Each structure stands twice: as structure tokens, then as C-alpha cells.
Amino acid sequence: EIHTNEKEVTEKEVTLHLLPGEQLLCEASTVLKYVQEDSCQHGVYGRLVCTDFKIAFLGDDESALDNDETQFKNKVVGENDITLHCVDQIYGVFDEKKKTLFGQLKKYPEKLIIHCKDLRVFQFCLRYTKEEEVKRIVSGIIHHTQAPKLLKRLFLFSYATAAQNNTVTDPKNHTIMFDTLKDWCWELERTKGNMKYKAVSVNEGYKVCERLPAYFVVPTPLPEENVQRFQGHGIPIWCWSCHNGSALLKMSALPKEQDDGILQIQKSFLDGVYKTIHRPPYEIVKTEDLSSNFLSLQEIQTAYSKFKQLFLIDNSTEFWDTDIKWFSLLESSSWLDIIRRCLKKAIEITECMEAQNMNVLLLEENASDLCCLISSLVQLMMDPHCRTRIGFQSLIQKEWVMGGHCFLDRCNHLRQNDKEEVPVFLLFLDCVWQLVHQHPPAFEFTETYLTVLSDSLYIPIFSTFFFNSPHQKDTNMHQRQLSLPLTQSKSSPKRGFFREETDHLIKNLLGKRISKLINSSDELQDNFREFYDSWHSKPTDYHGLLLPHIEGPEIKVWAQRYLRWIPEAQILGGSRVATMSKLLEMIEEVQSLQEKIDERHHSQQAPQAEAPCLLRNSARLSSLFPFALLQRHSSKPVLPTSGWKALGDEDDLAKREDEFVDLGDV
């Protein structure tokens, strides 16, 4: 369990609940939190606080939570909590005008609008708050979320110091961390890559290079001193081996030099390296240069910032304005097209490996952005192990965390350089979502898992996504000589993230054992289209090669992640949740029948355990589930309701209103 004082929390909602090591920085009282969807602008009064971990709003009527609601509470981040890293933009409203807030303020706004990276939008009215408090809270929030920060100031470290010794690792649920030589050897063995590739420890203690992990895998004949030559640049590093022996490799480009002499040296070095991997037993190598002819990070950044604006809605009117042109706006953001291009590239590489039996060498400047993305996607499509939850977490650990993806910079956790902020990992998750959405039975996890994973990017109690490289993490953690509570379970933030009940929803109820290996295909096809068409014209083997559809109509918006906070987009009593309860019921039934059959078989009378029925008796859920229950204030679906004036005389009105109550109670 992640935090210890959880019981107290549920009992006393109104008091601020602090995580171990968390400190209150500033607060303001009588803040009005608008209920966003309502253009009448009524809201809830409460206290707005800022700690070194989060911004939290403590509503006065918070005690009115019913039991159902607490069941779906996130253990770390409450409904009205925003972790500091989750804050995207802060706006102030001065005389009905909305302005971005940053730096030192001369004037303080009457309204504060916070856009979050998980696409929530909060609006706080400060009109009834004391001026001093307004100053303190606004400048506090702006400083702690917008000002550049030092790595050492991350809440992660204070949390790690304070919350020790509460890690329990379940050996069965073990995500491979790839921080030991053994893990790499195991992976080599699993993929049968150990004939041609070897795990090396030449970078132990980060002697050679701080970019690379301490252990990694290279082609067996490659001399270790080659690795040292250009600090790991220009070295083909093994990612994964296919059942037919072909492998996926990645290489970071050599530094660009002007000097002819050095260029000459680089050239002969590369020639040597290529010679090693071009001769048998290695397959023919195809080089994919991801730095040119493919996406640029700039493109991804621009697309996402356009795309997310479609979902960051300040008020209903704004929503309706964009709604009319929804599809063309969506298209013009080209986020979906970027997803398509990533999937397409991954299919192309899959085709090379699967059908043409070639090795593919991914080339990128640092081999830590698109390399991670493409190589993970290829493995997801080709290796059913990666489609289990543990396998997927191991994959992220291998390709992204150990692969040196700069989470710190790409998420802009330290607010040091906005230009570096590129949602590459989010793009990856969105690509995975497309696969999960198209082939749900092939995955052990659901879209809810992916959404939760994407949220955990901004929760600084998991160390996984808060460093630029394993070296950075190790050095920072070691200097402070911490026993890290999260090292074992860190990339599985799902454990204990929700209460047990909702865990069902995160595990894919249908993805059972995925054990079969890919059937080898004899057909050799020479181009992408043929490969793609032929795969799609055959029945899908969920345990084998899995390709996504990439035609126009097939790439979709990850509605759960992007639409969940928009009240207008709620479907009361509908959407997937509605089928989920039925599904759970049937799975329970299947299980109990299977038990019965087993029981008869062993002629044992084991005590019958009643399967828990989770959703059956709960109130009507909406498509927000499990991230929140209904937005309680949205009683009005179409237009705002308040009085019933101009509709008959008062008596009549009262009578009718009574009728409505009765109708509701029926």
C-alpha cells in the first residue's frame, strides 16, 4: 500500500490529507470552486491549498460523500487534487478577460483557471477571498508550478525519505526492471536471442556513458572497446529477437563533426561495426533512420498542443463552438495522423522482420525518443508476452526507462525548457490504445489501465517517470542514500492505486493466459500492403502477430482519457460501463460453474465462496467511471434550470414539483 494513513482519510474528508513528507505551503479560504458545466456559475465554497505535492480544494460539503463514491476514490490524488506536475497552464480572469499567468503579478485575478495535463479544468473564484490570501495562494501556485525547479526539489525525494519500508513486493507480480545483467540474460533467453547476442556490463557504474543503462545487449562478436570508442554512439544495441531469428536493433547516431579527419575515423568505425553485423550468422540489415523521413519531435509537440485544446474546455459555450466543427478540428490537429504514421512505421518494420527475415536497425540521434516508441510498438505487435500486464510493464521498463527516454525533459517536470516538452510517451500509449481498442481480447490489460498509466506520469511519488536516464536516477538516489520504497513496484503504479474493487476493471477480464508463441509463417511477401492485407484477411490469432487497422475510419480518439472530464460528454447509465457489469456477472458465473465442475471431479466439497457483486447494486454509473461517479451537479442536460417562473401560478407550481419528486422515487 502506498500510504499508511489512508483510513483516517476516508473518515475525515474535509481536513487536508498529506502524504508522508508533504508540506503545506499556502492556503486561502472561502474560495468558490465553479461547477464547470453550469453556465449559471454556481459552485462550492471551500479552502484552496497548495502543498509541495499538490494543489487541493477542500470543499465545505465534502462530508456529503456517500459510500459508493468513496469506493472509486483514487488513493493518492483526490477528485479536487492537482499534483503540481499535472498543472499545464494557469489563467487568471481580470474583468472578464482571460490571461495566462506567469512570473510576478502586479494585479491579482478574480478568477483562477487551471488546465491540467490530464485534461481536467478547474475554475476558482477568488472574489470572496481576503486579498492577502489571494496574493499568497496565487503567487504560491504560480511559483510552485511554473518556476524552473531543481531536480533535488522534486517531491519524489521528500516522499522517499519520509515513506520508507512500506514496499511489499509480490514475487509473482514481478515486473522485470532490466537493472541487472541477469534480467537481460533472461530476456535474451526468452526470445532465443542468446545465440547471436550477449549482455555486456561494460557500462557498469556508468563508466562509459551516462546515457546508457548499466547493462545492455550487443551482437556477440562486437568488441567491448568499440562501445567505449564514441561513448556508446554508433553501437548497435539489441532490443528484441523474433522467433525466426531476426532482431530489432537500435543505434544512436555518431556526433556530427565538421572535421574531415574525424569524419573519416567515424566512417571507418561504422564500417567496422556494420561489417560485424552484416556477415552471417546475422541476417541482412535494414536501417531505418528515424531522424529523417519520419516524424519530428516538433511535429508531435505542435499536434498535441492543438489536439488537447479540443478537450480543455472552460465553459459550455466554448464547447459548443468547437463542437460544430469537431471532425475538421480533429483532423487539422493531425494527432490521429501522427498515430497512424507511427503504427504504419511499426507495421513496416514488422513486415521486414516477420516476412523478409531481416534485421532492422533503428537509427536516431540519441535513440531515446522515436526509437523507444517504434521498437516498443513492434514488440507489442509481434510478441504476445508484451501484451500481458507484466510483459507490458517490463517492455516499458526495458525500452523507455532503461532505454534512456528523457521523461524529465519530455514531461517538463522541472519547467526548465518548454521546448523540450514533447509527449512521446503519451503518443506511444495512444498507439497502444488503438491496438487495445481494435483487439481487446489480445491484451491482458484494458484501456483503463492505459489511462491510469498516463495519469501516473504526473504523480511524483513514482520514480519511474521522473528521470532522464537510469544514470541520473541512480546517482541522485544514491547520493541521498535512500532505500527507495518504490524501486520494485515503481512501474506498476496500478498496484494499490485504486481500491481492490476497481482492480477488476483494470485487469482485462478477458485476456487470460497468453502463452502460445507466434506461428511461423512460410510465406514471403515483398511489400507492406500485401503483408497488411493478407494479415487482415485472415482470422486473427490473438496469441500471435497482431496488426492494427490504420485506415482513416479506424484511428480513433481515446475517448476515455480525453473526454472523461467533460460533463457534457457523460452518458448517464451508458457507455462501456453498462456492459462491464454484465460482463463481470457472466465471468463470475463461468468461474463458479468451472469450480463446480472441478469440485465434482475431485468429489470435494469446498466451501462455496460467494463471488462479490461489484457494480450490480451501485447507482447508475456514467461514462466517467471509474475516474469519478456522476458529476453531481449536472442535473440539467440541455439548458440550465433554476426557477419555474412564468409557468403558471405558485400553487400550481408547488403541486407539480411534488409530482416530480414522486416520479423520481418510483
Next chain:
Amino acid sequence: MWWGGRGQSFNIAPQKEEPEMGSVQESRMPEPRSHQPSSCLASRCLPGEQILAWAPGVRKGLEPELSGTLICTNFRVTFQPCGWQQNEDTPLSSEYDFALVNIGRLEAVSGLSRVQLLRPGSLLKFIPEEIMIHGRDFRLLRVGFEAGGLEPQAFQVTMAIVQARAQSNPAQQYSGITLSKAGQASGSRKPPVPLMETAEDWETERKKQAARGWRVSTVNERFDVATSLPRYFWVPNRILDSEVRRAFGHFHQGRGPRLSWHHPGGSDLLRCGGFYTASDPNKEDIRAVESMLQAGHSDVVLVDTMDELPSLADVQLAHLRLRALCLPDSSVAEDKWLSALEGTRWLDYIRACLRKASDISVLVTSRVRSVILQERGDRDLNGLLSSLVQLLSAPEARTLFGFQSLVQREWVAAGHPFLTRLGGTGASEEAPVFLLFLDCVWQLLQQFPADFEFSEFFLLALHDSVRVPDTLTFLRNTPWERGKQSGQLNSYTQVYTPGYSQPPAGNSFNLQLSVWDWDLRYSNAQILQFQNPGYDPEHCPDSWLPRPQPSFMIPGPPSSVWLFSRGALTPLNQLCPWRDSPSLLAVSSRWLPRPAISSESLADQEWGLPSHWGACPLPPGLLLPGYLGPQIRFWRRCYLRGRPEVQMGLSAPTISGLQDELSHLQELLRKWTPRISPEVHSKKRDPHTILNPTEIVGILKGRAEGDLG
């Protein structure tokens, strides 16, 4: 495997049966190239059907390819896979049957580059290697012809199709169709869907809705009030038939106000045509009209149905664009797909319909009142909205039976001009309003998967049935024409159809057949898939108890009269336009933007659900659909069926898979230890031999690893 299904419409895996078929075929027909259609082909013809030409061919585009015969008759083009008659239990094949009127585009292909578009009357310029039939229902049939001496046959069959299309008459019904097994005629109609052709049907339905202030009027029994109206309809108790007759005369085409649905909370949903502005009613008439509209309520809301909804021409244009977009060779680049889709405006129209229906549902639910849907013709959008409102508000309408009754009542009996709207008469008034409605229902099904008893496959089947001329349901424009044809009106025909020849007597089966006789077109396995396995009736309590209506039928003027238009209520001075000035309805307000929502301007026009429905956010049974851009989805399974690269069976219907598993387990358990009674009623499966325990465990393991995966 169940969820690998790649049938065009259904989730029934063809792979299972086909190997058997193939082997049967080989043993039975060693000479597949015989030039005489085998006798079994001829025996499969419908009465009056003549085979014009046929050729052996291979169904292409889907794996695995199927060999069979392409047949062109004077009714239809059909592809019969070899050995198909073995499993045949329907007179029409749903998968490969194309009624001549359904053929939207015909292409002959030779080699890689020669493609000829064949219009009725075209001359084929080469020997086709392949023929592509694009259905107007978005289906696609690709048949490749065999080479080696059979080219003339390929040529013949293609030309025969071209000619038969030119000669086909869209209003023509397959004559003499009977159910294959006469004894089980109504097998698929249990309980039979009321066709709303008798007074009893109307009375039963009225009682079911507990509409106590209403009665069945027989004033139109001879279709002399309006031919487009059903023979019976519901009018307020207090209104005499003579008053009804007089009042209806002042409405467009005689379509006066009638009850569509009585809300259990007390409200009434009415529909009527536009006021006939040229008429000059006297005081009595105006009073009759007003009290019919008022229906005893003091609060009356007139809904201008056409406001904010597309015109018929809009619908037609959007549908044409949609079809062009969904053609396999549509030239839209993948990254431009979304704006192209937006450009068709089809989804926009769906969204407008859902929004309006949702608004009206709120109006009907929020207080006891009379809500009148008024459309000039009262035969298109009124039916659409009234059906949608009932689907949103009444759980009964969301059952399979309820939905069929609803369509029968609000579309067929209410006189939606199916033949004209579906392009049968070639008139300019073609507009697939009904298909727009089906898409709206599909959207609801997507949004509320546990609230509907029927499945997407049912909607697809209905979608495809509108172009199969096997029953009269969609082949006529009015109840009068339909009745005339089926010979019901013997005693009245001398008045209305001079010179019309009576259909041959003894054809009594024909009378009863309607589109709801699914076993005409679909096999039992397919009909089973009409059920939504995710339907959870617990969500739909029948707890909308009829409530006493103290204020019902109080004479006197209504205390408030509103016009609902562009999302807002505007007070009206009077219900009828004749007294002083023309009604507001005469002014067309369509497609004006909604006024910006500012709290001030709406101060006296607010409406909506009261904020206190107790613990539930909505009254039980009411669904409010999402109609935002991202929530309106594209019906892939219907519209993209013709695109070979976008195949079916993408997202696994997990619930039906589980259900299968469940019934399998229950069956096993039952067989093994007969004393244990299954908890849940399980579907009948083919009996297996009794297995011993080890085998069962083996099967379970195998299934767990293989099937569920």
C-alpha cells in the same frame, strides 16, 4: 471461433461450415462446369421467378474465397455457394442476395485496369473476369469468373443483370412468397408484431400504454379522411368522430393531431401535419382543433419538427455523399477521412435528430403536458422524432418486440412513404429518412449497450431489409395502398380503386407477411443474433406506474402555450393560426443558429428536468443520449461493409463469446450430473456425447487457453 467471424453482416463464422460444404460439393457435383443449371438451382426459385442467366464463379474479397454460382433472375441477382442448399432454411439468402432495385452500381472488371461501369442499358465491352455489385445498402459482392471455355456464360450473366435492372419495377414484390415451412409461419413472430391494421391492435396498444383519456377512432376506416393515415388512430375521449373529421380537414393532407404515445407520467406526445392555412374554419372547428391539440392538458408545447433538422433533400444528399465516401475506391486520403466524413453532414444530421429527440424527451418527462410534433407532411421527421423519443423514454420500446411494434406503428401504419423515400418511384422526393432513423438507433445502442434487447445485427438486418421486395412493408407509400394490395379492403375497394385488379385469392399467406417475418431472409442462427447478449433488463424497471391524472380532460383554455424551437420555449398567444395572424410555424426558422445561451435572455424560457430526482440523476427508464461531436460515431459495420480492407469482426463481441462459454459449461454440467439445474436459462445446443470427467477438464483447459485468450 466465434469472434473471428468475418461474415459481411453477421458474426457467424463461415469457416466452420465451409470445409464440409466444399467436400459435399466435390462429391456431389463432379462436373461443376456443366452448362445446365442443376435442378436444385431451379427448385430454389421463388414462384414466378425465372433464371435469366447463370455462371459459375468465385466469391472474392473475403477469405476464404467461396466457389458457387452467380444467378440472375427476373427478381434478383444471387450468388449461391456450392452446397449451400444443404443448410438452407430460408427462401432468400441474406448474405448474397441482391434485389434488382438494390443494385446501386455494377462494374465489370477485366485484368488489372479495365473497369467498366454498367448502367441499365449499357453494353458490355469485354469478357469480364470479375463483376462487382455494389448494393445501395452498402454491401458489396465480388464474383470472379472461371476461365476455360466459360467466358460466354460470364458475359451472358453480366448482360442479363444489366438488362434485368433496366426492366425491373421497384414497386414490384416477389410474388407468391411463402414461408419455407408453412406450419411454422409465425415462428419468428412470437408474439406476433401487431401490424396495427385492426381496431383490436390499437385498443390493445392503448391499454398497454394506459392512455385512459383516449379512444380508438374509426373515422378513417374507409380511408376517406386521409389515405395516408391508418384506418384507426387515437383521439381524445371527449371528441366525437364528426368533430375529428371536421378538425382533420384543416390540416395538411388531412393529417390532424393524433396520440403517438402516452407517457406513464401523464404527458401525451401527439403528432400532426401542418395547419392548412388556406382553410377557413368556423368557431366550432377551431374549438375542436384546439381541444384535440390540448388533449386535456393545461400546458401545451408545439414542437416545430422541421426546425433545426435537415430537409428531405439534405438527407438525400448526405446519404449519397456517405455512399460515395464508403465506396471501396473512394479517393479520400486517409488523413483527410475525418473532414470528408464531416463533409457528408450525415453525422451532423444524426446529431441534430438526437439532440432534438433528447430535448423533447425532457419536455415530455419534466411536467405533465401535451407535446405536439408538427411537421408539414407529418410523414417523415415526425415519425423519426416520435420513435426516438419513445426509445429514450420507454423501456418497453427498447425490447425487440417493442421496437418492431414501434416501427410498425410510427412508420408503417403512420404512412411514411417508404417507396418514394427509398427511391422506388424515381421521384425527386427520395430521402432515406428511415435509414437516418436506424443510424440514430444505432448510436443509442452504442451509448447504452445494456438498455436495448436487440443487437446491432438486428439493426443491420432491418437496414438491409428495406431493399428486399419480399413483403409489402417497405414497398408501399400508405396504409391504404398496402391494404389494397393485400386484399384486405374488399368491401371498400369499389369506392377507392376503380379498375384495380384484386390479387388472386387463396394467397392468404401473403396477407400476413411483413418485414418482421425474419425467417424469410435469415436463418435461425442469424435470428438468434438479433438478441443483444448485453441486455440487462434490471436497468429497465417497469416501475413507471401510471399515475392518477386529476387534471385530465378539464375543459377550458390552456394556461400556457409554448412553441419549442431552436432549443428554447417561446410563448404563443394561440394554438391555431387562423384567428388573427399566421402561426409562428408558418415562418421557417430552420437552420438558424441557436441563440447564444446567456442567462438573461433565457430567464423566462427556462425548461428542463427539475434538479431533484432523488438519488438517481434521471428518472428511471429515461436515457439522455450524448450528441457531441466525439460521441456521434460512424456506423462502420454497416457503411464500410463494401471495403475489402476494412473487414468485420474487428472488435470481439466479448459478451456473446462469454455467453457461449457459459451455455457450453452449463450444458456440460447438465449432461454430466443431471441433478444440478443450471442457474441461468441456457440456449439449446446440439447435443454432444456425454463426456467423462477427464475429457471435460481437458475441454475446459483447451477453451480457457484457446477461446478466451
